[in-house]
Amino acid sequence: MKLGAAIVLLAVAPVFAQEPARPAPLTPGSEFQSPEARQMQFDDFANPGLLWVERGEKLWSQPRGETNKSCASCHGDARQSMKTAAARHPRYYEKLGVLDLEGRIKACVVQNQKAPDLPWESQDLLSLSTYVARQAKGQHIVPSAGSQPASALRASYERGRRLYFERQGQLNLACNNCHDANWGKTLLAERISQGHPGDWPAYRIEWQTLGSLQRRLRACYFGVRAELPPLGSPDLVALEVYLAERAKGLELSPPGVRR
């Protein structure tokens, strides 16, 4: 009897471990934009996000804080050292927990440079994260959430997945109601994307500025009239972890341009 139960469990376990079907074919967000916005994104002059890349490049070698160290003092040439950073975040750090790229930069500034914290969505932080993300252009997303069962990252992933499928807000919509069930269809004047993180941070014309993926996620919360989680909250990071896993293998092309 016990043996029978064990066999049943073994047979069932893979079903539980199986991840929800991902949109196929995996399509980057730029494909759902107007031809004008897409053209802007891939024109290295017209893409306004590259202004943040330029600023980030300057900040990279600028000493900061009590240690008077710049990012370059430890990490050297970002073109080499940061080549895959954006493709591998959010990730788990033993002393810091699960962090996305912005969170990692904040931690580095405070702990290693001993400089004042860079607030979320501040121009300095966005410039640095966009500069770092840009180095990973053409890389493919390599999430590590799935490969580390029972770790903090795994827990964050599970939380993100739960949030992704949880109906929220006055409109009572879950992420998957749009981005899995209805991508490619028209919502007012927009085409619904598959909801991938590969082009973020991105310049959003509606914002008239560049913003992080967390800000974009909050905009979706606002869209379904749900309570907005604060920037940097575990919920947003968890969603980023889930989205990275969901977009595994997708080519990165930051900074994007969105309507």
Add this chain to the structure above:
Amino acid sequence: MMLGKLQVPPSVKKGEPFEIRVLVQHPMETGYRRDLNGMSIPMHIVDKLVCRVGGREILRAELGTGIAANPYLAFYATASESGEVEVEWSDNRGDTGRVTARFTVA
């Protein structure tokens, strides 16, 4: 000093029009918006922009609140000899920016 970008073809044909592209990083705050506390956000816009080719002014623009953030301008010019394109701008707070690019007439 504000951040901006200027794009000019490195080599142009004598007398033939070539494209000059300018991108300026600026919030272009209209002065009509309010922040989350209901306080008016003061106007902050680039209001003057000048382009010179070989020292000669070829374009002068007065930008207003209707221009989007990070203004992008593209226009054409001709040249008979090699030289420098210079773009200068200033905003209503007195901040200025300047970018230059060289080209040769082939």
